[in-house]
Amino acid sequence: MPTTQDIKVAVDAVVFGYTSKEGLSVLLIKRNIDPFKNNWALPGGLVGNNESLEDAVQRELKEETGISINYLEQLYSFGKPGRDPRNRVISITYYGLVKPEAFEIHAATDAAEAAWFNIKKIPPLAFDHDSIIIAAHKRLKSKILYQPVGFELLEEKFPFSELEKLYMAVLDRDIDRRNFKKKVIKFGFLEETAEKQVLEGAGRPGNLFSFNKDKYFQLQKEGINFEI
Amino acid sequence: MPTTQDIKVAVDAVVFGYTSKEGLSVLLIKRNIDPFKNNWALPGGLVGNNESLEDAVQRELKEETGISINYLEQLYSFGKPGRDPRNRVISITYYGLVKPEAFEIHAATDAAEAAWFNIKKIPPLAFDHDSIIIAAHKRLKSKILYQPVGFELLEEKFPFSELEKLYMAVLDRDIDRRNFKKKVIKFGFLEETAEKQVLEGAGRPGNLFSFNKDKYFQLQKEGINFEI
DNA sequence: TCAAAAGTGTTCTTCGTACACCCATGA
DNA sequence: TCATGGGTGTACGAAGAACACTTTTGA
Numbered sequence: 001m002p003t004t005q006d007i008k009v010a011v012d013a014v015v016f017g018y019t020s021k022e023g024l025s026v027l028l029i030k031r032n033i034d035p036f037k038n039n040w041a042l043p044g045g046l047v048g049n050n051e052s053l054e055d056a057v058q059r060e061l062k063e064e065t066g067i068s069i070n071y072l073e074q075l076y077s078f079g080k081p082g083r084d085p086r087n088r089v090i091s092i093t094y095y096g097l098v099k100p101e102a103f104e105i106h107a108a109t110d111a112a113e114a115a116w117f118n119i120k121k122i123p124p125l126a127f128d129h130d131s132i133i134i135a136a137h138k139r140l141k142s143k144i145l146y147q148p149v150g151f152e153l154l155e156e157k158f159p160f161s162e163l164e165k166l167y168m169a170v171l172d173r174d175i176d177r178r179n180f181k182k183k184v185i186k187f188g189f190l191e192e193t194a195e196k197q198v199l200e201g202a203g204r205p206g207n208l209f210s211f212n213k214d215k216y217f218q219l220q221k222e223g224i225n226f227e228i
Numbered sequence: 229m230p231t232t233q234d235i236k237v238a239v240d241a242v243v244f245g246y247t248s249k250e251g252l253s254v255l256l257i258k259r260n261i262d263p264f265k266n267n268w269a270l271p272g273g274l275v276g277n278n279e280s281l282e283d284a285v286q287r288e289l290k291e292e293t294g295i296s297i298n299y300l301e302q303l304y305s306f307g308k309p310g311r312d313p314r315n316r317v318i319s320i321t322y323y324g325l326v327k328p329e330a331f332e333i334h335a336a337t338d339a340a341e342a343a344w345f346n347i348k349k350i351p352p353l354a355f356d357h358d359s360i361i362i363a364a365h366k367r368l369k370s371k372i373l374y375q376p377v378g379f380e381l382l383e384e385k386f387p388f389s390e391l392e393k394l395y396m397a398v399l400d401r402d403i404d405r406r407n408f409k410k411k412v413i414k415f416g417f418l419e420e421t422a423e424k425q426v427l428e429g430a431g432r433p434g435n436l437f438s439f440n441k442d443k444y445f446q447l448q449k450e451g452i453n454f455e456i
Numbered sequence: 457t458c459a460a461a462a463g464t465g466t467t468c469t470t471c472g473t474a475c476a477c478c479c480a481t482g483a
Numbered sequence: 484t485c486a487t488g489g490g491t492g493t494a495c496g497a498a499g500a501a502c503a504c505t506t507t508t509g510a
Contacts, residue, residue: 003277005237005277007236007275008235009233009235009237009307009318046233047235047307047318048233049231049234049235049309049316050309050316052307052308052309053305053308053318074304076302077281077302077305077320079237079275079280079281079320080280080281081277081278081279088277088278090237090275090318090320092305092307092318092320160463161461161462176500176502177462177463178463178465178502179499179500179501181463181464182464182499183499197462199461199508199509201461201509201510202458202460202461202510203459203460203461203462203507203508204461204462204506204507204508205461205462205508206462206463207463225455227453227499388490389488389489404473404475405490406474406475406491406492407472407473407474409491410491411472425489427481427482427488429482429483429487429488430481430483430485430486431480431482431487431488431489432479432480432481432489432490433480433481433488434488434489434490
């Protein structure tokens with residue numbers, strides 16, 4: 001190269017959460033510094049000189065939103081010149097999944113505010129962050145069909161209908177209840193507990209399920225075919 | 229961050245080529261500078277300040293090996309501290325596919341030498357480049373099952389058996405000739421030409437096929453299910 | 457007793473898989 | 484005429500898709 005390289009490296013994270021009430025949601029922060037001050041954006045920031053990319057994501061998430069996540073996967077690296085109006089910044093993006101407990105968030109030091117937004121109601125975002133969310137959603141949609149990642153989004157014990165609704169929310173289409181259950185049960189990573197759902201409202205309470213982690217991680221490695 | 233960021237950004241490319249004689253092969257260069265001087269490595273190098281990542285890949289490939297490619301896709305970004313023994317370097321890796329014509333390569337200015345290596349006979353490589361090749365091969369294996377990328381690796385017109393052999397080489401397993409053909413034909417992106425294969429050796433010459441680019445690109449977008 | 461949600465089984469169709477014989481060509 | 488590789492069809496089984504009635508609970 002003729003001149004010295006002057007490029008910054010950042011990480012950004014698309015964190016998905018799910019509850020049947022809120023639907024599939026994404027964690028955003030409101031920026032309190034320029035550029036795009038007061039715009040909503042993905043949590044993220046520059047990578048430290050001796051920090052791995054994953055560590056940088058976890059650190060930024062902690063600083064900006066107070067949460068930590070147990071499922072994190074690299075998505076894509078965005079590097080077009082001009083995507084940051086001031087410097088050349090390459091963003092290595094990740095997507096993460098959190099359980100409903102983590103819906104409790106606290107705006108922390110680096111961000112004026114942090115909040116969850118339903119995937120269908122994302123506000124205008126800073127930089128090219130809207131296209132990053134689209135890419136992450138697309139990845140999640142395809143991933144959920146061949147790996148049982150959906151369970152990273154549910155509580156330890158859940159009624160079967162929660163899993164159905166999650167799949168319908170992620171895939172954004174209807175699924176036949178009976179065929180879905182048959183298919184999922186056949187994989188064998190679900191265990192039926194003796195407990196029953198505690199209702200809010202009418203209807204027959206469903207049995208609660210949890211998952212067999214050994215089988216689950218094995219299938220996560222092997223890949224499943226989950227063409228619902 | 230407390231200190232100024234000091235991280236370099238590089239791109240590296242895993243370029244796959246295929247002929248039935250050579251099998252599935254990867255393009256490598258022999259480094260003529262330290263670190264890892266005289267080791268084989270993936271073509272690649274630092275990204276220019278005003279250059280897109282894809283442009284940087286194409287430029288490095290041109291400089292180091294003399295080839296240009298028409299299929300290029302981002303693979304993964306490797307950023308662990310210490311993967312380059314001297315500086316912190318983050319490598320954004322790509323994989324590319326070239327047609328057999330491009331097997332003609334010329335070692336160019338930046339590299340002492342460039343050569344194709346069969347995927348099963350890769351020499352010891354500089355940096356973490358062997359794991360990058362493994363990741364690229366894995367990606368190609370899965371990609372070829374749901375998108376018709378295989379055709380980027382064949383000539384314009386080819387006998388059907390070339391496609392079979394390509395799939396067998398990429399997936400590293402046997403495929404039933406008859407079932408494979410039935411399935412591929414059903415997708416409708418293949419056109420049978422009036423021409424016949426010119427033989428080297430005995431055997432009945434096969435009809436040559438080409439592909440219908442409209443159908444092909446449509447399926448490439450939609451994705452296919454190609455579980456052979 | 458009604459409304460809401462959960463539990464379950466059968467039939468039909470589609471797709472995948474296994475498999476073997478004949479044909480065209482060069483040596 | 485033999486060896487090599489190309490061309491094709493059928494039968495079986497597995498898996499997916501469509502689909503409706505009964506049960507449990509709260510109001």
